Amino acid sequence: MIIKIKSHKNRTSFQKLLNYMLYDRDRLFDDKGYSFAVTHNLKGDSIKEWVRQYQENEESRQHKRVDNVLATHEIISFHKDDAVNISLAKLEDIARRYVRERNINGMYVAVPHFDKEHYHIHICASGIEYMTGKSMRLAKKDLGILKQKVQGYQLEKYPELSKSIVNHGSPPKEKALLSEKEYQYRLRTGRATDKEQVIGMLKTCYKKANSRDTFFEMLKESGLSTYVRGGRISGVVFSDRKFRLKTLGFTEERLQELDRTLKQSKEMNRVRGITKEKEIRRRG
Numbered sequence: 001m002i003i004k005i006k007s008h009k010n011r012t013s014f015q016k017l018l019n020y021m022l023y024d025r026d027r028l029f030d031d032k033g034y035s036f037a038v039t040h041n042l043k044g045d046s047i048k049e050w051v052r053q054y055q056e057n058e059e060s061r062q063h064k065r066v067d068n069v070l071a072t073h074e075i076i077s078f079h080k081d082d083a084v085n086i087s088l089a090k091l092e093d094i095a096r097r098y099v100r101e102r103n104i105n106g107m108y109v110a111v112p113h114f115d116k117e118h119y120h121i122h123i124c125a126s127g128i129e130y131m132t133g134k135s136m137r138l139a140k141k142d143l144g145i146l147k148q149k150v151q152g153y154q155l156e157k158y159p160e161l162s163k164s165i166v167n168h169g170s171p172p173k174e175k176a177l178l179s180e181k182e183y184q185y186r187l188r189t190g191r192a193t194d195k196e197q198v199i200g201m202l203k204t205c206y207k208k209a210n211s212r213d214t215f216f217e218m219l220k221e222s223g224l225s226t227y228v229r230g231g232r233i234s235g236v237v238f239s240d241r242k243f244r245l246k247t248l249g250f251t252e253e254r255l256q257e258l259d260r261t262l263k264q265s266k267e268m269n270r271v272r273g274i275t276k277e278k279e280i281r282r283r284g
Contacts (some may be wrong), residue, residue, distance in 0.1 A: 001094075001154060001164045003147050005138070006073040011058075013071045014051045014124065021111040021122045022047065028088065028112040028119070036092045038110040040099050041130040050109060054126055057107060062133040069127045069137065074102075076150070077120035079163040086119045088112060090158055094150070095121050101149045105129040106136050159201040159222045162238075198224065198238045199248055206250070212258045 008017065021027070022037065029035045042050050058070060076098060078086060095110040098121075102108075107126035112119065128135055138146065147166075154161055201222045209215035216226055216233060224236040235244040246252070 001151055001161075002075075002077045002166055003143075003150065004075045004077075005143070006075075007069040008071045008073060009067055009069055011055065011070060014054045015047065017071060017073055017124045018047045018050060018109060021109065021113075021124060024113070026113040026115040028091075028114045030088055034088065035112060036088060036095075036110075038092060038095045038099070038108065040104075040106070040108040041126075042107055042109065054107060054124075057126060057130055058128065060131060060133040061128050061135075063135070069135075071127055072123075072125045072136070074098075074123040074125055075120055076123070077118055078161065080117040081163040082161045083117060083119060085158075085160040090161075091119065091121055093157075094154060095123070097153050098123070098150050101146055101153075103129065103136055105132060105134075155200045156204050156207070159204040162197040162201060162223065165197050165200060194239050194241055195243065195248070198236060198243050202236075202245075202248060202250055206254075206258075209258055210261055212255050215255070215258055 027035060037045075039050070042053055044050065044053075054071065061068065076094065091112045095112075099106070099108050099110065102125070107130050108123055110121055110123045112121055114120075126136060151165065155165060201219070201224055205215055205218035205222060209218055219226060219236060224238055226233045227235050227237060227242060229235070234246070235242050237243075245255075
């Protein structure tokens, strides 16, 4: 996903931004006419009520200047190739997570839009925290951390949105898995390579799986088909490209850990069953 933040310094910004967010033709509705408007630290359900609260809260600002940022227009956008896997429920969940990671003390309205085959979320955020008067400004470093946290949440919960993964800084271990050509592509475009997207989905599925079989089932559900070599699954296919599990860090030894997890789980259940049966006999 791509996250952008635009500053507004005029008191009329709240009204103009909220009017655009809620009444523009690009606002997203489902077939039944449903949309969502996530609000946080705001009461009521009308633009008039929200604008009044934004402006009243602004009076508590600790450090006042003529050029204070009164509101920010924050946008979360997704790649058009992920449109088939996006729903209003997913967008609303991501919007709520964004508010949590951005600053839980802020005031927000978040609304979904759809334009030029792209899904995105528009957010009106206060320039200061609710009631405290502290600035909501994000330093460049903090903005980078915010992007990584929100995208990490998306990658973990919605691995099917793989086309929307953008490089916001990768740890050295993952960088080492890229070829020089792939690394230069990432630097040039700012977008994650196919290999990085596959690694992300593999990690998410591995973390959730409790056996080798469920791991491969989750991969298929995420859009990764598998291929067999030497009588066993040795890789996955993504965007018509084959990727060997071993070269991506998912060796046979690592898959065997899932088998051991399943075996341990079965043994624990067996022991619990025996214990429960003995307890029943004792009471009987």
